[in-house]
Amino acid sequence: MLAVGCGSTRPGTDAAAVQTGIASYVADHLRDRPTASGEPYDPEALTAAHRSYPFGTIVRVTNLSNGRQVIVRINDRGPFVSGRIIDVSRRAADALGFVQDGLAQVRVEVLPRHP
Template sequence: MRKTKWTAVMLVSMSLASFSSVSLAKTERHGLLSIAHSGVASYYSDKLHGQRTASGEIYDKNSLTAAHANLPFGTLLRVVNLNNNRSVDLRVNGRPGRHNKRLLDVSKRAAKELGFVQAGLAQVKIEILRWGEA
C-alpha cells in the first residue's frame, strides 16, 4: 500500500515538474504527502460565465473554483498570491485551454479575493488540501 501511494505521488510530481517550484510536504493530520507548487495564475473572462467546464459543471464566475491541467476534479487547493500573501481555497472543476501554459485559471471571484483582477495575472503558490476523485 505504501509503495502504491509513493508511486502515485511521484507520478503527480513528475507531471508537475514543468512548473517553477514543486515541493513535497508531510501533512500532520494524515501523514500523507501533499504537493505544493508555484507558477502564474489568471482568471476566466466573463464571457465563459454559464458555459460548461471540463467536469460538466456550469462555470459560475461567483464561485470559488479553478482549472488545472492535471489535478483530479474535486481536488481542494489553497492558493496564495505571492505578491500580497492573500489566500483562498478553491475546488478544481475545469481544465485550461490546450495552449495555456499557466499553472491555474481561477474564477473571477477567486481573482478578486486574491487581489489580481486589475493585473489579470499573479504569481501564486498552490497546496493540495484534499485530493479529488481520479
C-alpha cells in the same frame, strides 16, 4: 518478491501537491458555459481549472505578492497557456487581489480530504 510502494516520499511531500507559478482568471463572458467537469462556469463560485488535479480536488491558492489566500475546488481543465499553472474564477481572483493585473505569481497547495 514484489516491491510496491517502497518510495521514500512521505505524505504531504508529493511534489505535485505544491506548485508555484502564474495564475490567471477565467473571463466573465464564459459564464454558464460548460466546464470540463460538465458544471456551468460561474464567475462567483470559488472554483479553478488545473491540468491534472482530479475534479473535486480542494486547493489553497496564495498570491505570493500580497499574501492573500483563497480555497477553491477544481472543476475544469486548463490553463492552456504556457507558463500558467491554474485558472481561477473571477471571485477567486478578486479574493487574491489580481483582477486588475490579470495574472499573479501564486503557490497552489492541495489540501487533504476530510472524511
